[in-house]
Amino acid sequence: MHRLLTMKLVHSLLLFAFASVAFAAKPNVLFVISDDLNTALSGLGHPECKTPHLDKFARTGVSFTRAFCQFPLCGPSRASIMSGQYPIANGVTGNGGHLSPHRMTLPRYFGTHGYWNARVSKIFHMGIPIDIVQGTPGRDHAPSWAEAHNIRAMETLTPGKVANFTEPEVVAGYPKLREQWQGAEPGDNRYSMPRSVRGDFAVVEVADRDASLLPDTLAADKAIGLLRQRAGQKQPFFLAVGFVRPHFPFISTESSLRPYDPKTTALPKFPSDDQADMPAQAVAKDMMLADDAVRQLRRGYYGAVSFMDEQFGRLMAELDRLKLRDNTIVVFVSDHGYLLGEHRMWKKSRLWEEAIRTPLIISAPGSSKGTRCDRVVELVDLYPTLVELAGLPPEPGTQGQSLVPLLENPKAKLARKDALIFTSRGRGLRTERWAFMWYPAKRNNREAFMLYDMKNDPGQFANLADDPRYTGVKTRLYRRLRERIASVK
Numbered sequence: 001m002h003r004l005l006t007m008k009l010v011h012s013l014l015l016f017a018f019a020s021v022a023f024a025a026k027p028n029v030l031f032v033i034s035d036d037l038n039t040a041l042s043g044l045g046h047p048e049c050k051t052p053h054l055d056k057f058a059r060t061g062v063s064f065t066r067a068f069c070q071f072p073l074c075g076p077s078r079a080s081i082m083s084g085q086y087p088i089a090n091g092v093t094g095n096g097g098h099l100s101p102h103r104m105t106l107p108r109y110f111g112t113h114g115y116w117n118a119r120v121s122k123i124f125h126m127g128i129p130i131d132i133v134q135g136t137p138g139r140d141h142a143p144s145w146a147e148a149h150n151i152r153a154m155e156t157l158t159p160g161k162v163a164n165f166t167e168p169e170v171v172a173g174y175p176k177l178r179e180q181w182q183g184a185e186p187g188d189n190r191y192s193m194p195r196s197v198r199g200d201f202a203v204v205e206v207a208d209r210d211a212s213l214l215p216d217t218l219a220a221d222k223a224i225g226l227l228r229q230r231a232g233q234k235q236p237f238f239l240a241v242g243f244v245r246p247h248f249p250f251i252s253t254e255s256s257l258r259p260y261d262p263k264t265t266a267l268p269k270f271p272s273d274d275q276a277d278m279p280a281q282a283v284a285k286d287m288m289l290a291d292d293a294v295r296q297l298r299r300g301y302y303g304a305v306s307f308m309d310e311q312f313g314r315l316m317a318e319l320d321r322l323k324l325r326d327n328t329i330v331v332f333v334s335d336h337g338y339l340l341g342e343h344r345m346w347k348k349s350r351l352w353e354e355a356i357r358t359p360l361i362i363s364a365p366g367s368s369k370g371t372r373c374d375r376v377v378e379l380v381d382l383y384p385t386l387v388e389l390a391g392l393p394p395e396p397g398t399q400g401q402s403l404v405p406l407l408e409n410p411k412a413k414l415a416r417k418d419a420l421i422f423t424s425r426g427r428g429l430r431t432e433r434w435a436f437m438w439y440p441a442k443r444n445n446r447e448a449f450m451l452y453d454m455k456n457d458p459g460q461f462a463n464l465a466d467d468p469r470y471t472g473v474k475t476r477l478y479r480r481l482r483e484r485i486a487s488v489k
Helices: 002-025 052-058 074-083 106-112 130-134 168-183 215-230 291-321 379-389 404-408 468-487
Strands: 028-035 062-068 116-120 147-149 161-164 202-206 237-246 250-253 328-334 360-363 371-378 419-422 427-430 434-439 448-453
Touching: 028 074, 028 106, 028 291, 052 291, 052 328, 052 360, 062 404, 062 419, 074 106, 074 379, 106 116, 106 237, 106 379, 116 215, 147 215, 161 168, 202 291, 215 237, 215 291, 237 250, 237 291, 250 291, 291 328, 328 379, 371 379, 371 404, 371 419, 379 404, 419 468, 427 468, 434 468, 448 468
Parallel strands: 028 237, 028 328, 062 371, 116 147, 116 237, 202 250
Antiparallel strands: 062 360, 161 202, 328 360, 419 427, 427 434, 434 448
């Protein structure tokens, strides 16, 4: 009997030892996602927006200059990233969609392989600002997490200077609404924020010290606390942190707005007849804003980006301070891009370059540092990439391709060389040279095509789809687009 107990004890100790060795060999993952961030990073060459912390981070990894989302809208894009599947495969093609609770998502997969996993703030879709105001989880995927932490903040109701450039009359009601918010319980869905408080294009300046009033500050605070808890633990972690800026309302601090002068902020440039060769399906509602309002809104967006950049810097500084960096894969990405008046259009949900191209920076132990990769990649590639970097077996339900060869050699060639993008109206194909868009016939609209030479026309001003000189290019890209759509259903 004594010998049997001794053997069981030795067996248990050996299993513990093996598990400890396995844990020690596995890298941590810090997955950081911004919201509605286009490529307005100074490190990517943006002439105005300043992002010193992301620029510093880029020097530790690989920056993908041609990374494209699979749907330029929060819900479908995030579901695609987290599921490793295209929107028509996972069924989430709108902000109201929800991944199946049975889907083996990226964080869930890491959890099944011994990782502690958690999210802070918006990873799957949340309504911004409503879910932040209420502190509710939105369209989160609960089975994905061991821990999930919502953030509750006042957003447009934050005390400070406020300007609303589309509904200026609503500002007078903010103090009363702020009192109502402060009297509501966190997560209380009965507190319904009036539409006027959404402040689609409100610019809010708060005190230079935001005193943990703003959601991205709160998210960074919480994530830093979780990192401190995990430091020294043998079990590896997968920590996903969502920053909601620069998603409207464009909220920041006085210091993050200070570098941007509304009098000199550049206006978007486009021909006076820019929309003349566009099909109706490609045109978003023209807001017809005055130049001063456009400058103020672009300034507010840049200020929100700079504020988010500061919070990202705080998070990375703590990762370094805790000496976790050498064994941690860090990803920074946005769910999609954002139009800031280009083509006289705003926001997202269109196939224009500003809406579909995102920043993507991956820093992993042993990968290239301070390099750029100009290959066309997709955000659906992140799932298989992180799985391979962690040394885990491939998850069979994913549809992307691993970017690990590009992390080792940014000039390497992958099997797939183009990006597939969906919207509710159209489908897009992006290659290194061409941007192709197809709008199937629907209701009163006929089938339509758009073709842009991104080498000679990066602003997408000349639609070549009806030019007979480019018939061969159009035919080839259309065939490839249809092949790709059929392959991912």
